[in-house]
Amino acid sequence: MLTFTQKKPPSPNAAVISTLSLTAEERTRSRHHWQMEDGQAVLLRLPRGTVLRDGDILVDETTGSLVRITAKPEPVLTVVAKNTIDLLKAAYHLGNRHVAVEITPSYLRLSPDPILQAMLEQMGVEIKEEISPFQPEVGAYGHHHSH
Template sequence: MIVFTQSHPANDHQFVQVNLPLTAEQRTKTRQYIETIDGETYYLHLPRGIVLKPGDLLTCDTQECWAKVIAKPEAIITVMANHSLDLLKAAYHLGNRHVPLEITSDYLRFSPDPILCSMLVQMGLKIQEEITPFYPERGAYGHHHS
């Protein structure tokens, strides 16, 4: 089994042998087994504190194998509003609950939670279940709470 121990910023010039689709949560874990769609298993043993981004490259100590991190589609809830102030209020309430949140000017995204969905619907917001890559904010201090 190949053990990836080093991460590098995205670089189009490096030959990549493996694409590693990782969920948002998996991109925050530095010690884990990853199984690809092809049934291959790899192990991440990276320095603690690293949060991988799509496009980042991983390699083993010998640099014989290179892998590219890609954002794996996952179940998420997309929140939309008719007015930007309503979306800001939703971001405030979700932030108060320390929910990993993807924030754009048009929508918010978070992992499915029926209680939060109910709260948002009661606030008059539109929610939609989707399967898509999830890119939550890393936070003001660059770390992730789960």
């Protein structure tokens, strides 16, 4: 079993042996057993509070083997608006509810939630239900929580 105790930033030229696809919530677990796509068991033993991002590289403590993290496609709500101010208002209201949100210049993305979906629909923004990689912002103090 590989044991990953160190994270490195994304590097397209890293000599990785495999990938580990995880959802946004799974990427917040710093201590957990996983199974890679090739079936090999791995243990994450990263510093508490570590949040993995798409492309991050994990280093095995014994062999030095490298594994790349990929953001696993998952159910999401993608929010688009006719103008920037409506998208900003939606982001503000989601932030007031401490919701994990992916923020880009053209859309917001969050985990499915019927109450939040209804709130956003009342605001007049468009919501699409999709299966997509989810990259929520980490909190102001480097932590991500999902509710």
